[in-house]
Amino acid sequence: MRRVLPLVAAAAFGASALAGCGAQYSGGGDGPLKGAKIAFGSKDFTEQKVLGQIAVQYLRSQGADVWDQTGLVSSQAVRSSIERGDINANWEYTGTAWITYLGHADPIADTEKQFRAVKEEDARKNDLAWIDPAPLNNTYAFAIKRAKAEELGITKLGDLKALIASPKGKGLTFCVESEFANRPDGLPGLQKKYGLRIPKDRIKRLDTGLIYSQTGNGTCTFGEVFTTDGRVEGLDLLPLQDDRKFFPIYQAALNLRGDLLKEYPQIERVMKPVADKLTTREMQRLNARVDIEGVLPDKVAREWLRDEGFVKD
Amino acid sequence: MTRRNLSLLVTPLVVVVALVGTYVLVGKQTDPLTVSALAGDGADSAHAFDGNVRSAIVEHLKIVAISALAVLAIGVPLGVLLTRTRIRIVSIVVNALFSAGQAAPVIGVLVLLTVVFGLKSWVPYVGLVLYSVLPVMRNTYEGLRNVDPALVDAARGQGFSRAQVLGRVELPLAVPIILAGVRTSLVLLVGTATLATFVNAGGLGDIINDGIKNQRDSVLLTGAVLAAALAVTIDWLAGIAERSLSPRGLRTGETA
Numbered sequence: 001m002r003r004v005l006p007l008v009a010a011a012a013f014g015a016s017a018l019a020g021c022g023a024q025y026s027g028g029g030d031g032p033l034k035g036a037k038i039a040f041g042s043k044d045f046t047e048q049k050v051l052g053q054i055a056v057q058y059l060r061s062q063g064a065d066v067w068d069q070t071g072l073v074s075s076q077a078v079r080s081s082i083e084r085g086d087i088n089a090n091w092e093y094t095g096t097a098w099i100t101y102l103g104h105a106d107p108i109a110d111t112e113k114q115f116r117a118v119k120e121e122d123a124r125k126n127d128l129a130w131i132d133p134a135p136l137n138n139t140y141a142f143a144i145k146r147a148k149a150e151e152l153g154i155t156k157l158g159d160l161k162a163l164i165a166s167p168k169g170k171g172l173t174f175c176v177e178s179e180f181a182n183r184p185d186g187l188p189g190l191q192k193k194y195g196l197r198i199p200k201d202r203i204k205r206l207d208t209g210l211i212y213s214q215t216g217n218g219t220c221t222f223g224e225v226f227t228t229d230g231r232v233e234g235l236d237l238l239p240l241q242d243d244r245k246f247f248p249i250y251q252a253a254l255n256l257r258g259d260l261l262k263e264y265p266q267i268e269r270v271m272k273p274v275a276d277k278l279t280t281r282e283m284q285r286l287n288a289r290v291d292i293e294g295v296l297p298d299k300v301a302r303e304w305l306r307d308e309g310f311v312k313d
Numbered sequence: 314m315t316r317r318n319l320s321l322l323v324t325p326l327v328v329v330v331a332l333v334g335t336y337v338l339v340g341k342q343t344d345p346l347t348v349s350a351l352a353g354d355g356a357d358s359a360h361a362f363d364g365n366v367r368s369a370i371v372e373h374l375k376i377v378a379i380s381a382l383a384v385l386a387i388g389v390p391l392g393v394l395l396t397r398t399r400i401r402i403v404s405i406v407v408n409a410l411f412s413a414g415q416a417a418p419v420i421g422v423l424v425l426l427t428v429v430f431g432l433k434s435w436v437p438y439v440g441l442v443l444y445s446v447l448p449v450m451r452n453t454y455e456g457l458r459n460v461d462p463a464l465v466d467a468a469r470g471q472g473f474s475r476a477q478v479l480g481r482v483e484l485p486l487a488v489p490i491i492l493a494g495v496r497t498s499l500v501l502l503v504g505t506a507t508l509a510t511f512v513n514a515g516g517l518g519d520i521i522n523d524g525i526k527n528q529r530d531s532v533l534l535t536g537a538v539l540a541a542a543l544a545v546t547i548d549w550l551a552g553i554a555e556r557s558l559s560p561r562g563l564r565t566g567e568t569a
Contacts (some may be wrong), residue, residue, distance in 0.1 A: 075528065076376055076528060099346070100527065100528050101528075103344060105344075105345035105346065175432075176530070177522075177526065178510050178511075178518070178519045178522050178526075179350070179522060179523040179526040179527050181519075182349050182350055182353060182523065183349060183350070183354075183356055183527065184345055184346070184349050184354055185347060188349070188354035189354075204432055204513045205423060205510060205513050205515065205519065206427075206432075206511060206512060206513055207511035207512070208511070210424055210427055210428070210511065213428055214427070214431070214432060217431075218360070219431045219432050220432070243534075291383060
C-alpha cells in the first residue's frame with residue numbers, strides 16, 4: 001500500500017507535465033552550467049515557491065537550461081517525480097527526508113550529523129544527491145503572541161512546566177495540527193522531553209492556517225507554527241526557543257538526481273553562496289513578502305537575487 | 314428467503330470483507346508513525362481498532378448523530394412549513410438559502426465560522442447541518458405535495474382538523490420519500506464529518522489527515538475505509554428502516 005499514493009501523484013504530475021509542453025526549457029547561454037538541462041520542481045507552499053524561483057532564475061543566469069516545474073501539489077508529487085526522474089532537482093528538507101521519505105522515527109539532534117545521515121542514505125538507496133544545506137531551519141515551534149509572552153514571562157519551552165503548574169497556567173490552550181497531536185516526534189514526545197502534562201481539553205486540533213490566525217488573536221495561547229513562516233513576523237508571534245533541542249532540524253538543501261550532479265559537479269560550487277545567505281530570519285522575511293504583502297514569489301526571488309548581487313538586472 | 318432479503322445481505326458482507334482486509338493489512342505495520350497514528354503514542358502494535366482509531370470512530374458517530382438529530386429537527390418542520398405557505402417567495406428564498414448551504418464547500422464554511430467566532434464547539438455542527446439539511450427539507454416538501462388531494466379532501470370531509478390531516482394522513486403517506494431524504498442526509502453527514510478535524514472536532518478526519526500529512530498510506534487507508542464502511546452501513550440501516558417504517562400499503566417489492 002505504501003506505493004499507491006506516489007503512483008496517483010505521479011499520474012497527476014504526468015498530466016500536468018503534458019499540459020505544460022511547448023516551451024519547456026529556457027535559459028541557457030554562457031556560464032559555468034552551460035549545457036545542463038535541469039527540470040526544477042518545488043512543493044506548493046510559499047517558501048518552496050520562493051526557494052524554487054530563486055534556484056530557477058539563478059541557475060538560468062549561470063547558463064543552465066531550466067524547466068520551471070515549481071508549485072507541484074503535495075510533497076508526494078515532488079518526491080515521486082524526482083525518484084522517477086520527471087524532475088531532477090528541488091529544494092528538500094533534511095527532517096522531511098529523514099522521517100517521511102526514509103521512514104525513520106527519530107530525528108538526529110545534531111544539524112551536521114542529520115544532514116550527513118540523510119545524504120548518505122538517500123544516495124545509497126535512491127541515487128539522490130544532496131548538496132550543502134542552507135542555514136535556515138524550517139522546523140516546528142510553539143509560538144505565542146509577543147505581548148502575551150511578556151505578560152506570562154515565557155521565552156522558551158523549558159519555561160512551560162513551571163508556567164502550567166502556576167495559577168497563570170489555568171486557561172492556556174495549545175493548538176496543533178491533528179497529526180502533530182499523536183506523533184512520537186510531535187506533542188507526546190515534546191511533553192516527555194520537557195516533563196509536561198498538558199490536559200487533553202487544553203489541546204485543540206486545527207487546520208494549519210487557522211492556527212496562525214487563532215494564535216494571532218489569542219484564542220490559542222500557543223500555536224504550532226513553522227519557524228520560517230512569514231506570519232510569525234506578520235502576526236507578531238514569538239516562537240518559543242526549543243532549549244532541549246526536541247524538534248527535528250529541517251534545513252533546506254538542494255536535492256538532485258545523482259546523474260545530474262555527476263555530470264555537472266560545478267552545481268555545488270555555484271549554488272553554495274546562494275544557499276549560505278538563506279537564514280531562518282531571511283527566509284521569514286521573504287515568506288512575509290509573499291504572505292503578508294502579496295508580492296508574487298518569482299518577483300520576490302528576482303529582487304532578492306539582484307539585491308544580494310547574484311544576478312545583474 | 315426472498316431474493317430481496319438475500320440482496321440485503323450483500324452490503325454487510327462487503328463491509329465486513331473491507332474491514333477485515335484493512336485490519337489484517339494494517340495490523341502488520343510496524344512503522345512507528347503508523348502505530349502511533351492508529352493506536353496512540355507508546356503503543357506497540359498497529360491493531361487498527363485500538364486507541365486512536367476507536368476514539369475517532371466514537372467521535373465521528375457522535376458528530377453524525379447530533380448533526381442528524383438537528384437535521385431532522387430543522388429539515389422536517391421546514392419542509393412542512395413550505396407546503397403550508399401560500400406565499401411562493403418564502404419557499405423560493407428558503408430553497409435558495411439551503412441550496413447555497415449545500416453548494417458551499419464545508420471546509421470553507423467551517424474555517425470561516427472559526428475565524429469569525431473563534432474555537433466554539435458548535436461550529437462543526439452548524440457547518441455540517443447547513444450542508445446536509447437540504448435533502449430532508451426538500452423530500453418532506455415533495456412528499457407532502459405528492460399526497461393525493463382527494464385523500465386530504467376526504468379526511469377534511471370526515472371532520473379532521475388541519476393538524477389531524479397532517480399528522481394522520483399526509484405525513485404517514487409522505488414517510489417513504491422523507492426517509493429517502495434522511496438517508497441521503499446521513500450519508501452526506503458521515504462523509505463531511507471527516508472535515509471536522511480541521512476545527513478541533515476530531516473524528517475519522519483526524520486519522521485520514523494524519524495519513525495524508527505524514528505520508529503513511531495504511532493510516533490514510535484505515536481512516537478512509539472506516540468512513541466509507543460507516544456511510545455504507547448507515548445507508549443500509551436507513552434502507553431497512555425505510556422499508557419497515559413505511560405504511561404497509563405503500564411498500565414496494567413485497568408480496569403479501
